[in-house]
Amino acid sequence: MTVLKAAEIDRFVANPPEAGGVVLIFGPDTGLVSERATRLVNKASEGESDPFNLVKLDASDLGSDPNRLIDEVLTVPLFGGRRIVWVKDASSRNLNPAVEPVLKLDDWQTLVVLEGGDIKKGVGLRKLIEPHKRAVALPCYADNDRGIDQLIDEETREAGLSVTREARAALHSLLGGDRMASRGELKKLCLYALNKGRIDSEDVEAIIGDASAFEMSELIDAAASGDLALLDHGLERLAEAGSKASVIANQTLKHFQHLHRMRIDIEQGKNAQAVVDGQRPPIFFSRKPKFTQQLRIWSLTDLERAMDILSEATRISRLNDALGVPVLSEALLKLGRAARARQQRR
Numbered sequence: 001m002t003v004l005k006a007a008e009i010d011r012f013v014a015n016p017p018e019a020g021g022v023v024l025i026f027g028p029d030t031g032l033v034s035e036r037a038t039r040l041v042n043k044a045s046e047g048e049s050d051p052f053n054l055v056k057l058d059a060s061d062l063g064s065d066p067n068r069l070i071d072e073v074l075t076v077p078l079f080g081g082r083r084i085v086w087v088k089d090a091s092s093r094n095l096n097p098a099v100e101p102v103l104k105l106d107d108w109q110t111l112v113v114l115e116g117g118d119i120k121k122g123v124g125l126r127k128l129i130e131p132h133k134r135a136v137a138l139p140c141y142a143d144n145d146r147g148i149d150q151l152i153d154e155e156t157r158e159a160g161l162s163v164t165r166e167a168r169a170a171l172h173s174l175l176g177g178d179r180m181a182s183r184g185e186l187k188k189l190c191l192y193a194l195n196k197g198r199i200d201s202e203d204v205e206a207i208i209g210d211a212s213a214f215e216m217s218e219l220i221d222a223a224a225s226g227d228l229a230l231l232d233h234g235l236e237r238l239a240e241a242g243s244k245a246s247v248i249a250n251q252t253l254k255h256f257q258h259l260h261r262m263r264i265d266i267e268q269g270k271n272a273q274a275v276v277d278g279q280r281p282p283i284f285f286s287r288k289p290k291f292t293q294q295l296r297i298w299s300l301t302d303l304e305r306a307m308d309i310l311s312e313a314t315r316i317s318r319l320n321d322a323l324g325v326p327v328l329s330e331a332l333l334k335l336g337r338a339a340r341a342r343q344q345r346r
Contacts, residue, residue: 003130003137009036012136016044020073020108022099024129026091026116027140028246028318031180036138037115041086044111053077055085063093070101073110083110091116096128103132118246120319142247143176151175151182159190162198170204170284173217176251201285216248217287220255223332224294226340235329245324246317252332253310259294260303272296297342306335 004012013036016023025037045054055072062069072085087095095114102112119126129135143151152171156163163171175182189207193199219234221227265275272295276288283291298306313331317324 022135028118031178032140059093062098066098069098090114155186166201245328249314
């Protein structure tokens with residue numbers, strides 16, 4: 001089976017196959033990888049935590065003893081039920097020698113769940129698993145707008161809270177880099193607003209105001225506005241915090257794509273302020289002046305060049321973590337200098 005598409009993944013996790021198989025869950029969003037692996041195992045085991053049926057292994061266990069996996073797969077449960085082998089950190093070691101014998105079996109009833117990181121297409125476990133008829137690969141990338149809305153709805157529904165449009169827009173600019181981190185921030189926010197009945201933009205700023213997501217917004221605005229001092233400071237802070245360059249690059253690209261769509265409206269004769277005020281979902285109130293300023297700085301042609309630069313930075317940072325930070329830094333500084341030069345000319 002090939003890699004499942006985004007729309008198919010949630011259905012698969014909610015209804016895992018009854019027969020045995022191998023499921024590889026991988027991607028740059030490690031929080032989403034962990035969340036989906038946990039949900040899949042819980043659903044497949046129906047909440048049963050019998051240690052004889054649910055075996056948790058680390059990649060290092062199989063790296064030193066590749067035969068351990070097939071031994072566990074072929075073990076018959078003593079008291080019936082479904083046997084599941086859950087392997088953590090599967091991308092940290094070469095596990096092909098352990099997984100290959102399992103895939104060569106004619107039939108097996110054990111479900112093997114491999115929880116990995118950002119594995120490149122055509123290499124390692126992906127190359128081994130994706131073509132196999134009894135294996136499934138579930139990619140986990142940073143949440144898009146639809147995914148963020150779904151996450152917001154899940155947490156606020158569970159807490160019995162509503163959320164204003166401005167608060168939702170603010171959350172869109174702050175969440176999405178890591179599923180577990182995003183969910184944790186939302187849970188804190190819901191707890192804070194529990195007795196109010198609804199979440200508004202002031203609640204968002206009060207609770208998530210010092211989170212790294214805000215630092216990312218400030219970093220993106222600094223690059224787009226030509227604030228080189230703030231940009232240098234933001235890059236240092238995000239690098240020290242261990243933020244993933246690929247996530248930041250992708251969020252910056254989305255920001256410039258948003259500016260490009262708005263700039264098209266301006267070229268058609270609309271007022272910059274009216275374009276910013278008319279966005280749906282609405283732009284968080286504290287960022288509206290920054291968007292208006294950036295729309296006055298960047299032309300359509302310049303925005304297209306910026307998107308090319310950011311697309312390349314995103315591609316490289318996803319392929320090579322070691323190059324991610326320097327490539328992203330160079331791209332953002334290039335954009336920041338361009339924005340500053342255009343402001344000075346104006």
